[in-house]
Amino acid sequence: xxxxxxxxxxxxxxxxxxxxxxxxxxxxxxxxxxxxxxxxxxxxxxxxxxxxxxxxxxxxxxxxxxxxxxxxxxxxxxxxxxxxxxxxxxxxxxxxxxxxxxxxxxxxxxxxxxxxxxxxxxxxxxxxxxxxxxxxxxxxxxxxxxxxxxxxxxxxxxxxxxxxxxxxxxxxxxxxxxxxxxxxxxxxxxxxxxxxxxxxxxxxxxxxxxxxxxxxxxxxxxxxxxxxxxxxxxxxxxxxxxxxxxxxxxxxxxxxxxxxxxx
Amino acid sequence: xxxxxxxxxxxxxxxxxxxxxxxxxxxxxxxxxxxxxxxxxxxxxxxxxxxxxxxxxxxxxxxxxxxxxxxxxxxxxxxxxxxxxxxxxxxxxxxxxxx
Numbered sequence: 001x002x003x004x005x006x007x008x009x010x011x012x013x014x015x016x017x018x019x020x021x022x023x024x025x026x027x028x029x030x031x032x033x034x035x036x037x038x039x040x041x042x043x044x045x046x047x048x049x050x051x052x053x054x055x056x057x058x059x060x061x062x063x064x065x066x067x068x069x070x071x072x073x074x075x076x077x078x079x080x081x082x083x084x085x086x087x088x089x090x091x092x093x094x095x096x097x098x099x100x101x102x103x104x105x106x107x108x109x110x111x112x113x114x115x116x117x118x119x120x121x122x123x124x125x126x127x128x129x130x131x132x133x134x135x136x137x138x139x140x141x142x143x144x145x146x147x148x149x150x151x152x153x154x155x156x157x158x159x160x161x162x163x164x165x166x167x168x169x170x171x172x173x174x175x176x177x178x179x180x181x182x183x184x185x186x187x188x189x190x191x192x193x194x195x196x197x198x199x200x201x202x203x204x205x206x207x208x209x210x211x212x213x214x215x216x217x218x219x220x221x222x223x224x225x226x227x228x229x230x231x232x233x234x235x236x237x238x239x240x241x242x243x244x245x246x247x248x249x250x251x252x253x254x255x256x257x258x259x260x261x262x263x
Numbered sequence: 264x265x266x267x268x269x270x271x272x273x274x275x276x277x278x279x280x281x282x283x284x285x286x287x288x289x290x291x292x293x294x295x296x297x298x299x300x301x302x303x304x305x306x307x308x309x310x311x312x313x314x315x316x317x318x319x320x321x322x323x324x325x326x327x328x329x330x331x332x333x334x335x336x337x338x339x340x341x342x343x344x345x346x347x348x349x350x351x352x353x354x355x356x357x358x359x360x361x362x
Contacts, residue, residue, distance in 0.1 A: 081341070081344070082341070083337070084336075084337045084340045084341060093336070098333075098336075101333045101334070102334070103333070103334055103336075103337055104337075178303050180306075208302065209302055209303070209305070209348055210302050210344045210345055210347070210348035213348055213351050213352075214347055214348065214350070214351035215344070215347070218351065
């Protein structure tokens with residue numbers, strides 16, 4: 001009798017345990033839905049921002065900036081390192097006078113390289129809304145490697161295959177990206193989530209070492225505690241770029257390549 | 264005649280001082296380029312070399328701060344970033360030396 005009870009118990013034990021495990025632990029397949037990811041805009045509007053540090057205060061419409069329009073010609077480094085644009089919209093201490101003196105946007109928007117920062121052109125930037133041209137976007141996207149999220153363009157592949165050759169330095173056009181190939185495997189927050197992969201070589205095509213170190217990544221020891229998803233979703237660490245401009249976090253497998261998720 | 268000589272001397276002095284100011288401006292830009300160019304090979308530099316570059320950055324920050332050039336704020340931020348990266352690399356190299 002006792003033996004029969006034990007047998008019955010064992011028969012029901014494993015399905016119950018499995019069910020409890022499934023209910024308690026969110027599997028990797030649900031990672032993208034588990035996290036409250038920001039809603040994605042349409043591909044042609046992904047990476048579009050409005051800059052309104054002083055515009056509204058001075059009675060003009062905020063400035064519209066489209067990342068995809070610019071990144072085919074310039075790497076992130078040019079604006080976010082050489083021209084000193086902060087990674088956070090509206091944080092750059094930029095004024096109209098600075099632009100007219102050839103700083104910030106005025107470095108290229110001088111009437112020679114790109115349309116000038118002159119009276120007739122105010123409305124081209126001070127639109128007050130995100131107005132990326134869908135026709136121009138589609139024409140660009142059709143010629144570039146595809147991706148599932150964000151702009152729907154695999155920018156890393158675009159640069160790797162030579163489909164685009166954005167300028168690495170505006171001051172020294174001959175300057176080439178640093179050859180630094182160190183690839184990191186970062187242990188994930190949860191034991192059943194495979195590690196995240198970080199390739200320096202793909203990032204240095206677009207950025208300077210000083211773009212990330214030490215302001216964004218001040219890492220002294222090997223540790224995972226810094227890179228929790230909740231921090232990334234607060235626009236820290238990888239989230240500085242990989243939420244609104246670089247490929248978004250919806251694409252779990254881009255960072256966790258061993259993940260079996262279908263997202 | 265005296266007046267002409269005086270005006271010519273004054274003009275000469277003005278031109279000389281303008282050239283000197285230009286040269287000073289170029290000097291800090293050259294130093295800026297030299298320091299920031301080293302961020303690309305910071306991984307190959309010794310702690311002492313990195314320390315020297317950090318000291319040079321600190322000195323140059325004061326020079327740029329004192330200048331009246333319109334683009335100084337852009338260079339100040341960039342130099343601070345270069346300096347901080349060099350310091351970061353020095354810390355990394357010290358840590359790896361401890362292991």
